[in-house]
Amino acid sequence: MDDAPPRFDRRFEPRHGEAVAIGDHVRRVTARNPGPFTFHGTNSFLIGRDEVAVIDPGPDDGSHVEALLSAIGSARVSAILITHGHRDHTGAAAALAAATGAPVLAGPARVVPDGGAGERLDAARDAGLRPDVILSDGARISGDGWTLEAIATPGHTADHLCFALAETATIFTGDHVMAWSTSIVAPPDGSMAAYMASLAKLAARPERRLLPAHGPGLCEATSAAYLAALAGHRRRREAALIAQLEAGPGTVPELVAAIYVDVDGSLHGAAALSLLAHVEDLVERGRIVGDGPLSLSTRFRLA
Template identity: 50%
Template structure:
């Protein structure tokens, strides 16, 4: 699959098109990818940031077709803010993840929660939205955020994976809402499925998803082992751990790496493998 081009409607398969929002960053890669599902009538997945350029591109791609649902995988500000304006333009209801407002002390502005998000209907795990020739099923995948959903396109075995599985980078799991144990359980849940392809909110499509997700889970377990080995040498503070674990990482991403290390440490503490000692962590 090719990379998306900002503002262009690109057909991925007969029932799926994508439009890239103009919000590239070290954390969003080329930007947020909004997906249009359907041919005669539509669902819009992850409408994205409230940018005039993006709403214009989406309305051009919709081309006066009925929009039945505006569906959000989660409520970070690069995913859901445009939902209200798109609802006003199309009359579609906003459905998908639950609202979540939390002061996120993570390192990135685009990871803050969207306080304006007001769904007309919250989808439970397994709930479905249907249109002409398409069915989208909610797949609860907490971890990146506690309210994260993926959406499975039943007719073609495609999965819209939001930020849970991205095509370009590992996912940031940032406490207090991000939960590493829940994230790993959600990865296992996806491994057990038989989806043919993933369409993530950032990065290219994932064409061998089970193998890809097994690799992601293995990477997380490797990070966990790195942490435990470092703590065997004595108490460690998180910034020093990141310096050792993420050699060559873009300095702009150090804050995100610190949040993911913290998420691992909280999980290890809950499993009674490590404990805190002031600002440092040590083996139990």
């Protein structure tokens, strides 16, 4: 039921640098870039054996590129796929492309103007990413024994893609859905309205095995309920925001301090970005108004 909170799963053995088999078609190599937003590190996935697609080459780390190339061996790499343009996913793309000759494929990035409502709050974006191919929703990439479908899932970022592997009814979810934590949705590149629509989009698909870019996967038995719980979690945050504004106006940091009392204070900065995404959505829907442009310092009130 979506009124239950998400049950996060933090049980994960990264086995950094090793190629960990996940069935016959998939191997996972986890980069050694742990952190508060990457958990144990970025999961790069290798699809196929004789002909390989790489999903999320990971950070700019020579040892991780070497681990990927060692796992790939003599196989031909036909595609390097990017779920979204954050550096912990894209940093190794250029080195891997140079080593293998494979093209880099990604979704269309949103151009975010500087200043005002377009102030760049998302410092993780790889501004130097230059994909060889821009993928649209439903695009298919095929190799020897595998077919991947690009699924446009904006929300965490505007360019976010998930990839469905037809042969195993699996979706590689990037940062859109993770078992260990919720996803940060930070304007202007992130959008709460788009994120919620993308959750519904995945929930409507038949695939039920989900493999995120950080932490453990979700199995067929639990993924549907988990997607519903993530959506319910965001609806409760929205309701808490509206309830807090009923008590009076506030800036996003003030609202975070009142609403996120169950969250460690060191994470309040990230929480502020996600709450700003809720604010942006409610402003667009005419539910609240601000005394200035969309920003962390603007004071908001109910319309």
